[in-house]
Amino acid sequence: MTPTIGVLALQGDVREHLAALAAAGATAIAVRRPAELAAVDALVLPGGESTTIAKLARTFELFAPIQHRIRAGMPALGTCAGMVLLADRVVDGAVGQETFGGLDITVRRNAFGRQVASFEGEVEMAGSANAVGTVPGVFIRAPWVEEAGAGVEVLAQDPAVGRIVAVRQGPLVATAFHPEVGGDARVHSFFVDLVRASVGDTLSARPA
Template identity: 40%
Template structure:
């Protein structure tokens, strides 16, 4: 039985839990999804999702709770990980607009610009093209970061908004500017789960 953990310190945790449960069901995979708040829970999971939220807060809380270092090592050692919005920021190698106290996992070879799309009022939805499916996916962009540079050829585009890359994959890691958990479409969560099972 597969077990997925959602880092549950701040952000849209419950939405990811529900989306992952629906994806497991649609794929016919027996599994569960847990809310991860403590480092000892990391040993129970087969994959991890870092949700959207506020990256400064997530970074600070991951350090304070002791999740940061073991999670970084586990992802570096191959634990499948998906980060959406602030989760993408947490995974990124380089972050434009970071605050001095922010610490990042640096497991995804991309440079991102934090809050590149502007304020909350500048949030939007738009069709996103996926590398693994011909049907467009409705991307929900909320104060989203922007992927401004792929830093190695290990990083493969996974999603595009028009001609701009808005989602990437590097081995066991997926990073998305947008929020797939805020739609009823579970294809991205299903794609992530297929990396695990």
Template identity: 45%
Template sequence: MVKIGVLALQGAVSEHVRSIKVCGAEAIAVKNTSDFALVDGLILPGGESTAMRKLIDRFEMLAPLQQFAAAGKPMFGTCAGLILLAKNLVGNDFEHIGVLDVKVERNSFGRQVDSFETNLKIKDVAEDFTAVFIRAPHIVEVGETVDILATFDGRIIMARQGHLLGCSFHPELTGDHRITAYFIEMVRETLAKQVNL
């Protein structure tokens, strides 16, 4: 069975775990550096990116996260997770994990009270996915090898670069598990390639 980790430092961890299980994969809460070896792919959940970064540093996870990506293992960042994955951040001189070739701006859709839902068309995933936006970032720029999967109101909100996936919204907060299933399929494809090498 495919094993999907959820970085369990802060944020919507239990919701992602539930979605992974519904999709028929094994979910593992990643709480320390030794847990990375247990999983085939990793989800970085929504939450508060600054708080997450402090905890990543406290538990000495930054280098292992970067090594996980460098090894070609799939990673999926949602909302704050997208901020953590991005190579560039508007208004910041430094990145966090810095592996997804995009530039991200925080809080692009207003404050907590401005949270909303909207239906999206997502390339290769869904014609009508209900997305939940909570203090959501958006992608300002993408690198040449990045595939844009969804936009909203003229802004890029979901993108993929090979084994890396990021979105501005919270797919785990609905009963629609198609994006989780899409990521799990990315993990399966990566495992299949490794077997055939």
């Protein structure tokens, strides 16, 4: 069955994520309102500026509903700023930094440096359930994971500095890089498969 996956459409590469999700076999919709959030099986939190996204989520009355859905087991994929938003703990965060939480990780915000330090490189991404392979990694003011809890699976490390740049904990996945850039939908396919496995009973109950 086809899952419906939303992309939080307040800032960031919304169109690119929508296109990658569609290429991976999902029905993809932009989420700007609580009613749109209620209609999705899973959610992508795109890159951008994590504090701005959190503030806009409060303005659009989405912060608490997203936090509730994540705590209730909704699958979510966070990329770059989205990784920060899924983290339980943030190092070098802005004053009053808020996150949705859910991932037992400590992330360092803007760990790879400012915009001028952005770079691209290949990332070997693998998981115990489904190896993704070598994917292009676009790092733009990217975070990295300083510490991961015992229940967190490390999916990828940056080959240059050895820092954790992709993780999974249950139905939650986060990458420090932007997998939506460059036309490679394998990370999104990995997530779509996870969504199908996580909410399979709900999907199978829908009309074909």
